[in-house]
Ligand SMILES: NC(=O)c1ccc[n+]([C@@H]2O[C@H](COP(=O)([O-])OP(=O)(O)OC[C@H]3O[C@@H](n4cnc5c(N)ncnc54)[C@H](O)[C@@H]3O)[C@@H](O)[C@H]2O)c1
């Protein structure tokens with residue numbers, strides 16, 4: 001059932017281009033479904049590559065004037081957008097739950113999280129510092145500026161329909177870049193709501209454009225972004241194989257790129273950890289959005305001294321989950337996005353069981369609730385020949401390994417091409433410090449399972465990608481350093 005929005009303007013069904021709701025001439029459409037009920041929410045135009053090219057041109061034209069706006073104006077618009085998101089918190093959260101299926105409390109958290117990037121970059125916008133540098137010749141001076149890279153293409157995933165776009169657009173707006181955003185075809189409504197609010201916040205026409213493309217037409221749109229000489233940077237959040245494809249496709253135009261890709265996050269629980277805390281926080285990490293975040297724990301390594309106790313405490317908590325429609329009172333976990341996501345969990349469970357893993361909590365499909373509802377599995381005695389060791393499940397499977405020594409667990413944790421997040425639970429400072437340093441991950445979270453924040457440099461190493469979103473580094477990804485040499489400066 002459609003949620004009642006206090007502000008009906010937040011529900012839009014057209015692309016947003018050049019400050020207007022755009023009447024697409026495309027003959028094709030696509031449907032957006034509520035994954036919890038499978039009801040159609042809305043039918044949207046499936047824009048053609050020609051329309052995407054036109055929208056890119058508009059984004060590029062707008063850059064010529066937007067890049068000259070003052071940092072103080074941009075800061076004000078960003079702050080307005082933050083305020084507007086917070087004022088419309090309930091409606092924005094309802095739209096997320098409706099199109100993504102996550103429970104309302106998670107959706108509220110997502111809106112606050114996404115809004116916090118606009119707040120953060122409203123402040124950072126004014127601090128886009130350059131340097132003065134003394135070269136070898138004492139009569140010359142070097143001055144550097146950080147200039148906006150140009151119009152940027154933002155390609156966003158389904159799992160945070162609001163916050164991923166916000167995390168990319170906020171630093172872009174702050175430095176003077178214009179944006180063309182393509183949301184995931186399954187969850188485009190939050191981006192349209194954001195476009196409406198960005199317009200209300202005062203951003204000039206053409207600064208923020210949202211194009212609409214079905215899942216099937218997405219590769220053609222991606223190619224258009226990559227091959228366009230007008231787009232100077234692409235920021236992508238999604239899986240590693242798609243990231244690699246976009247990187248390759250962009251080589252002809254040598255774009256600047258940010259790649260926030262897949263992970264395979266380990267959690268390490270040492271014997272000396274605060275066990276209550278480790279259990280509670282491992283649950284929070286593993287089952288946030290039912291396992292559909294790139295920083296969700298994929299592998300749980302528990303030291304032998306606390307292995308059995310940890311598993312028993314962990315399982316008790318999982319059994320208390322209330323799975324259901326994200327809008328329903330008391331629901332702790334919603335549904336998965338689609339059947340492909342469910343098959344992936346099943347594939348990992350079946351593979352692990354066939355190789356000797358043991359069931360601690362039996363999960364599986366919950367057809368009475370709907371086609372995409374899935375109860376979590378907890379499996380123990382996982383080994384490194386199992387699929388879940390090597391691939392991200394991106395769903396509700398907690399795979400628990402036993403380990404003996406620090407050296408052994410570090411070797412196992414790093415035995416993956418991915419390197420996004422990792423977690424360490426220990427009360428020993430020495431262990432925490434040395435293990436954190438040696439883990440091959442862009443972000444190590446110590447004694448907490450929920451660590452992301454606008455202040456954090458978010459990003460990975462290895463095949464989890466490159467670039468840092470948020471934090472004091474976030475604007476760097478959207479700027480290029482311009483150097484000016486002042487010659488023959490004499491006293
Ligand atoms: N590192 C991060 O910040 C982060 C955040 C969220 C998700 N992810 C990763 O994303 C994956 C799950 O998300 P997913 O299944 O939606 O991933 P995906 O790579 O299949 O899709 C991501 C987005 O890219 C689009 N896409 C797919 N093919 C494309 C193409 N050829 N050109 C342009 N765009 C294309 C999709 O429509 C979607 O919007 C996981 O691996 C997860 O770890 C990473």
Ligand SMILES: O=CCCC(=O)O
Nearest residue numbers: 159292293294295452
């Ligand atoms: O899924 C990726 C983003 C997760 C987060 O930013 O907390």
